[in-house]
Amino acid sequence: MGLRTFRDAGDREWRVWDVQPDTTNDVRLRTLGHLPAEMAGGWLCFETEGEKRRLTPVPEGWDVDDPEALIRLCLLATLVVRAARPISTDASG
Template identity: 50%
Template sequence: MAMRVFRDPDGREWQVWDVVPSREVESGSRRQHYLPPEMAEGWLCFEAADQKRRLTPFPAGWEERDDEFMHLLCRSAELVKARGVARPAEEAQLVEEAHGAD
């Protein structure tokens, strides 16, 4: 698993790491059936203090790219809803932040 940290133009710090399903999952275990097909080859997980995102597929050599490139990947990544009950105002703010810079 590769991991790195970068800062976006707003100064927000993001941790990024790759998640690749194990051979057990790839070889047909019951756990494989829980993964959507687009995630079979793995994904990048982007995490900041206030949100989490997932990107699939992801480019080879991502861990060596500059912060600007990582920010572009992060912006194109899917926002992951927090587990548990989110208040509507908080969820609306996250969606607005995710799409506001477009």
């Protein structure tokens, strides 16, 4: 797994790394049951404060691309929307 950092046009610092799932040893993936087919071969994870994105498939050479190429890849990546935590309706507190 490589790790890179870059700054976008808004001067936000991003970290990007490749994820290669190991469904036989990763408890989270076994619990979920399966990965979507497009993620089975891995993905790039882009993360900055308050935002996360994923890009599939992992582009060849991403780890040696210049920062502008990483910015373009980040813009192509899909925003990860985290599920909201359920609100308790239990009135007993």
